[in-house]
Amino acid sequence: MVIRTVQTLCFVFFIVCLPTLAKIGAISPMHSTHTDIEQIRKAYFSATDSERKTESLLKEVQKKSATDPVYRAYEGACEAILAKYMWSPYSKFAQVNKAKDLFKKAIEAAPDNAEIRFLRFSVQHNLPDFLRNESDFQADKKFLLQTFEQNQIELLSPYLIQQIATFLTQSGRYKPEERKIFEAYQTK
Template sequence: MKVLVLSCLLFLSIGINRARANEHDPEVIRKQLLTALKSSKTTDSLYNALDATKHKNALITGYMATLQALKAIHAWNPFTKLKYLNASEKTYAEAVAADPHNIEIRFMRFSVEHNVPGFLGYHKNLENDRKTIIEQIKKKNYKEEDTDLIRTTVKFLIESKRCTATENEYLHKQLAALK
């Protein structure tokens, strides 16, 4: 699971040239998330910093959900792992409710759910997230500077083998157009 979550989060670092001073800058947070993959201390520190934010936007809430999933990876006790996964699921639901068309939030949740073993029952949003991501890509509901994020998202969707033949055909065309 750790390797699969790592691949999902690697997309977050694409296009980062330098971190800006603002601690809640998505580029800074994405870079810290990569460190958090290997460090429970960084995971806890970043989670606590984001949790202390007075006015959390949907993306910050989505990052917090991802950090909760990382806490599950770092935990050694199976019950603690499940506790963090349950918390992550609830936090993702809040983030999606606050910004249902945000590709990055949907992709983070899709990535985590895709990589959690099926028998745990954390796959209930996969189809909806996949469809929403593709719909938002079709609508070009992203900024030009997010092209690398979209490219990585499209690649991940194709590699996940969770898309229909028609969706895969569209995604392959999108991928070629994004190069």
Template sequence: MKTLFSIVVSFLFLAAQELPDVRERYHSASKTKQNAEQFYQLVAKYNGDNKTVLAYKGAGISLKSKFEPDRKLKRDFFIEGVKLVENAVKKEPNNVEIRLIRLSIQENTPKLLKYKANIDEDKKVIVTAYEKQSGDLKEIIQRYVKQSKVFTDKEKQLILK
């Protein structure tokens, strides 16, 4: 039992340690196939219960679909990734980082996939809870909002002040 506890604590510590790296790599993951693959490799092995890391894992799988030439695999990767993200949102609906991950996917998903239903809901959670977030997460939110096309000027002012 003591050994199991040590393994669990070590794994949780590892997940917390990796989160800054995961966040940074996610930012550039969609830019190239190589970045997307590296991000996918970083998050694919995670099997823990941290919902934020699981949302990033889902994002990594969804991003993999962006560069997949086979239409069936492209669809399968997208669906698998989105399921992980949606499950994370369901388990932690007030987690701003998870909402930002889902928003980033929905904003950048082609309309034909019909995965854009939660953009306004996610923006509301992000804007409302922004001030309560850590400095690191605030920087990530600001960086995203600056380049986003779904935030209004008023919403941008609230975050970028």
């Protein structure tokens, strides 16, 4: 009788409570744990100037990128960063195209995810004009501005919000009045 009650309670939790918790953002069915993605985020921001750190992070995110669009976007960002360490222009071009494909798949899976849009924007911001997809770049720029204007960033961690706001403020891609929106989030 006790086993049957426990089974029923587990069933109710997984059928009723779990989807509700995921919907309000209390848990994320796409991330194994909150600390996993937080560690990836922190590693990403410290890896952008180191080939070794970027390669290490790439190996880590590839473990989950097939099932999680956020991890796939981090994989794309790492692939793009690695292009700057290549000598051959052909290799650099191929590497950037690989990153673009990963971003495309990530955004198709989660088009309204600000983190994914930010990663693609930040990569394209650093690409030479002839490699940048201007329509995607402008769409991400507009999306990020609207997301911050409408305060639709509640699912992002405070650390990530601050990192994104700082990058967007310093990117030089926004007008002074638009930068003020991001500046408000740099100290929160």
